Amino acid sequence: MNKIKSIDDLKQLRENMQAKIRLRESSSHPENIVRIKVAMSTCGIASGAKEIMNFLMDELESQAIEAVVTQTGCMGYCYAEPTIEVTLPGKDPVVFGDVDKFRASQIIEKYIIHNELVDGILPVNYRTIDN
Amino acid sequence: MKNVALHILDLVQNSARAKAGKVQISINEDPGKDIYLLSVEDDGEGMEEEQLQKATDPFFTTRTTRKVGLGLSLIRQNAERTGGSFSLSSVPGKGTRLEAAFVMNHPDRLPLGEIDDVLVLLAVGLPHLRLIYNHTAPGGQYKFDTEAIGEIIGDIKDCNLEIRKFLREMIIENLKEIRAEAYKINPLP
Numbered sequence: 001m002n003k004i005k006s007i008d009d010l011k012q013l014r015e016n017m018q019a020k021i022r023l024r025e026s027s028s029h030p031e032n033i034v035r036i037k038v039a040m041s042t043c044g045i046a047s048g049a050k051e052i053m054n055f056l057m058d059e060l061e062s063q064a065i066e067a068v069v070t071q072t073g074c075m076g077y078c079y080a081e082p083t084i085e086v087t088l089p090g091k092d093p094v095v096f097g098d099v100d101k102f103r104a105s106q107i108i109e110k111y112i113i114h115n116e117l118v119d120g121i122l123p124v125n126y127r128t129i130d131n
Numbered sequence: 132m133k134n135v136a137l138h139i140l141d142l143v144q145n146s147a148r149a150k151a152g153k154v155q156i157s158i159n160e161d162p163g164k165d166i167y168l169l170s171v172e173d174d175g176e177g178m179e180e181e182q183l184q185k186a187t188d189p190f191f192t193t194r195t196t197r198k199v200g201l202g203l204s205l206i207r208q209n210a211e212r213t214g215g216s217f218s219l220s221s222v223p224g225k226g227t228r229l230e231a232a233f234v235m236n237h238p239d240r241l242p243l244g245e246i247d248d249v250l251v252l253l254a255v256g257l258p259h260l261r262l263i264y265n266h267t268a269p270g271g272q273y274k275f276d277t278e279a280i281g282e283i284i285g286d287i288k289d290c291n292l293e294i295r296k297f298l299r300e301m302i303i304e305n306l307k308e309i310r311a312e313a314y315k316i317n318p319l320p
Contacts, residue, residue: 004304004305005300005301005304005305006305007279007280007283009297009301010280010283010294010298011283013293013294013297014283014284017294038256040256041141041144041202042132042141042201042202043201045132045137046132050137057295061291061292062292069255070256070257071144071147071253071256071257073144073147073148073194074194074196075196076196078197
């Protein structure tokens with residue numbers, strides 16, 4: 001049987017990856033980072049926000065887009081969950097509703113990469129929600 | 132909510148909103164006493180007595196964005212329909228403690244669910260929160276602390292795919308270890 005993974009193995013993994021990570025850090029400019037908040041409250045969780053957050057993190061990383069994905073509370077659009085708020089560098093945040101995997105990949109392809117608007121934008125009189 | 136893990140994901144958001152810095156989650160499986168106990172304790176703002184009384188009322192919420200607050204009422208319902216109990220206590224300025232006791236072998240008792248996924252998402256998605264997860268089963272105890280992991284990785288926000296995958300596997304393997312042995316057959320879900 002394989003040995004069970006522990007914190008020590010994480011140290012090992014981290015050391016092996018150190019070189020790679022340093023490369024990434026030196027190339028990152030905080031002002032160029034895409035910020036995404038996933039609404040993760042009762043309504044969001046029930047509609048599958050967890051899967052969407054996983055999908056976004058995996059997809060952004062595999063496409064080498066520098067992004068920070070965090071969680072936020074309910075924005076009051078329970079009917080349109082899962083909702084995500086995307087802030088491109090130097091732009092106002094945009095909130096997308098009814099985000100399934102298809103729409104999430106559309107948002108990455110079109111909005112984040114090419115700056116084109118896609119379906120599902122919620123008309124928010126916008127102030128970002130921090131909690 | 133389909134499972135306990137999703138409830139945890141939901142409850143921790145409450146703590147985050149109450150400006151907690153540390154959340155302690157514990158699950159205690161006790162097949163002997165037929166009790167499956169979930170507790171979540173934070174060091175957030177806490178609640179006044181009046182608010183505490185209303186907290187599990189589905190039509191009460193402190194939010195201004197909507198009129199219902201279902202998170203606590205749902206877990207209360209899920210605990211009570213197995214014949215278990217639910218309690219919530221709070222000290223304003225000190226924090227809040229929630230305890231949901233399920234009858235372990237009741238058919239309506241929720242399965243644990245993808246706890247590995249939830250813990251890693253919380254660690255990455257709420258980087259300012261220290262999360263301590265303690266799972267006790269007949270085969271032993273497993274503790275997952277985001278502080279210990281943060282010390283190694285530096286900024287937990289920078290967790291990449293490989294590290295996230297490692298963390299998930301680490302949680303699954305450890306939980307399997309403490310759960311499987313005691314039940315001989317496959318662990319209860």
